[in-house]
Amino acid sequence: METESDGEDCGGPEPARNSDPDTHLQPKTDDKTGESSEPETDDSDDWTETREPQSGLNSLKNDKVPVRGLNGSKKKLYSCSECGKKFGHKGDLTKHMRSHTGEKPYSCSECGKRFSRTGHLKKHMRTHTGEKPFSCSECGKRFSQVENLRKHMRTHTGEKPHSCAECGKRFGQRGALKMHMTLHTGKKTVSCSECGKGFDHKGKLKIHMRSHTEKKPFSCSVCLKSFMNVRRLHIHMKSHTGKSCFSCSVCQKSFILKGNLNAHMRTHTGEKPYRCNVCMKSFAQSGTLHNHMIIHTREKP
Template structure:
């Protein structure tokens, strides 16, 4: 069972960042990505049009050749891609890992997770060498180097490198904290924040520095700490070339130029 799962993971390591479809060859992914820019939506299946929410139907017909998300206004060439995208705004997690029963919103996210069990991280960042289990994760990571933040909060205008961080940020405005700690009752905006908080109760510090042995509750804290040993400043301002150890410091610095 485990061997079969590992083979399935390695077969399609190249995932489309727009729709999540996986491919075994980079050329296959490249050819597929053209479908997002060349094909028009054409026929719209009867099976979906009648069951759409009214606001989605308005988004679909708002532009002749684009399907628009009514929540974040992101546009898609294919209606099926819009439906997959909509899951990021909900808690729908219909794809379960057979090894640990953790659930995900898309098959590509599940495949990326399964690489944890296989120890497979085929995508390396050319700037800092950090490795990732999915091409979409690498793409999101590269935004911390170039400062790109394409997902903007409609309330305050703050930008984010990925849609999940935007969704988490929007809970600051709505005061929504759907993840309570069973130990103390404190509530959090995301399951990841809750997991990190629970380590306060257990004093668990699973992320250890290989050079000095310092322990951290988050992998991101360890990454930032390691820069003190290497002197690396991987986040560079594209306007003036100044380097930073944290992407948040780069983002604040860029306001100087704006």
Template sequence: MEENEESEELSEVEEQHHDKPAEKPLSRSKTKTIFLKKRRAKRSYTCTQCGKSFIQKHNLDVHMRVHTGEKPFKCDHCGNQFTQNIHLKIHMRIHTGEKPFTCNQCGHSFPRKDTLEIHMRIHTGEKPFKCDQCRTSFSYKAFLRSHMMIHTGEKPHSCDQCGKTCTCKETLKSHMRVHTEEKPFTCDQCGKSFTQSSQLKRHMRSHTGEKPFTCDQCGKSFTRSTHLKRHMRIHTGEKPFMCDQCDKTFLMASGLKKHMLVHTKEKPHACSVCGKRFSQKQILQVHQKIHTGVREYMCFECEKTFTSANGLKRHEMIHTGEKPHTCDQCGKSFRHKSSLKSHMRVHIREKPHTCDQCRKSFTFKSHLKLHMRIHAVEKPDHHSLKSRPDGCEQERRNRSQKICQLPSV
């Protein structure tokens, strides 16, 4: 009712000004300013609790129920009470099943007009609720509210069994099944049960063979979106897991976990035969073949055998001439990735091998070893220099000079 009055009064102001030919037409904003001034002047019913004003007494009376808590309209079916009759009418559709508002895009029906308007955002792609922290947009206010908890760290829903906190009630409800061991979602193919519907949905792909997540770079498909996301790092070169000891990066968390054993020197896997310890179980399994004598990987070219598939694969490159690792700077190819890595230092001028005697640096470890001979040459004392023939001394100098001429690049 109040909205209709607003519209009528606004039109009246526009028409009044339009009737004056000597004056320029008012802009919409100026028209609204005049309208609001007139509207404020008309308001005579003011709420004594919050100061809000109304044009009609009826509207003030309805508003006062907010403060008094009065809800005179009661549902005969469930006892729910409402401040306005229109709210009761809308509520009654829950019991009658009436859904008068239908989506013209997909045919879905709703009991309320505002619910239909919210639903339409699915089709229009409208996302009016924007996070002021990271600018992410959402279709629904409830989604924004849940998202904001990421920034605030708020987790209002707490598990009374283990104290775990969750951002939303549904997540807590799902978590509680861990304690109750309830698994309401059952596979009709094999009878396996799950705590969440999403888990059942993923499991069903093992029966159907469905792989809905496809890489747009190479066409490889995956059963899970997380697997596709992880795979995409191969194409993007992204390595999000960084070692805080040496800054080395990895595609996956498991790769970082294995790498950390290099720094901790931890070797949890011991050989039951000789007691030798290893950082990884796979390396132990390869090692144990030394004791068993099992060398099940054989080269068909020369019949040489190997304890691991990787060992055989590396060996076969000798026969095929394959050099899969190519330098993107100069085009030179290598059999092994480690060889390419060493070669790249020539281009980036990296010199990781430093002499601890004179601090001179070298690109390759072999060059450092040759250089170390300079320091290994005995420095004769004053008396031996006097007694040594000039020819021997000259020979020593020549040898030292040759070693010094080794490239440090």
């Protein structure tokens, strides 16, 4: 049974926690398009498009609502006939209507994939060109999208904006929190096509599939022993150093991984953060919950 250890190793510099993530966003100076987490605006040339909406969507006609501007002059708002959303420019309404019609007038010249906005096409093109205009000021790693750089910066700042409502554990990425929540619910979202075994996320299924193919792509540089996943390799590597740098403040027992120490501490605190969503019984370890769920599902471990 695998533990729930997070694989955190000892040593290495602590992340700077007083950094402002946005100060590290460094696109190339010649990148005039830029990116932002705000809703993007396409080139003004697109505002002149007059494609007819599909299946009776006539919001581009006669739905002009006059209002007073700041200088007292009348300003026309263009209203969507489908959802009622209003726009100050006809071009903005034209682009919005594509969310109703499904129209995607911009296509990639490389693979043919279509997009509703030019900005989305520009982002996509970087997957073909390999362009990565956004770089991390801490480690120099480069990214094609500014939002990916913002997520990466949390590894340096230590920012963890997403927290678990059950146990309070915090995460830097929303996906990591979603994956963690399955430990509390015991929900298995994916299953093996070979043996039917269920898993709470795709990463575990991918590792499990190697048990059928006997693929072990990660090997130890000291003894050449191979492993199915990199986490097991990292744990194994410490068997050569014999170093255990996480110790219990109550009984002084030492652990190689911080996650194992966290799990051990519950034997002292009595904390049971993992709860069965069928009978509401709580457990200190995720593995114990996993075994318990078999009682309800009648699945073999």
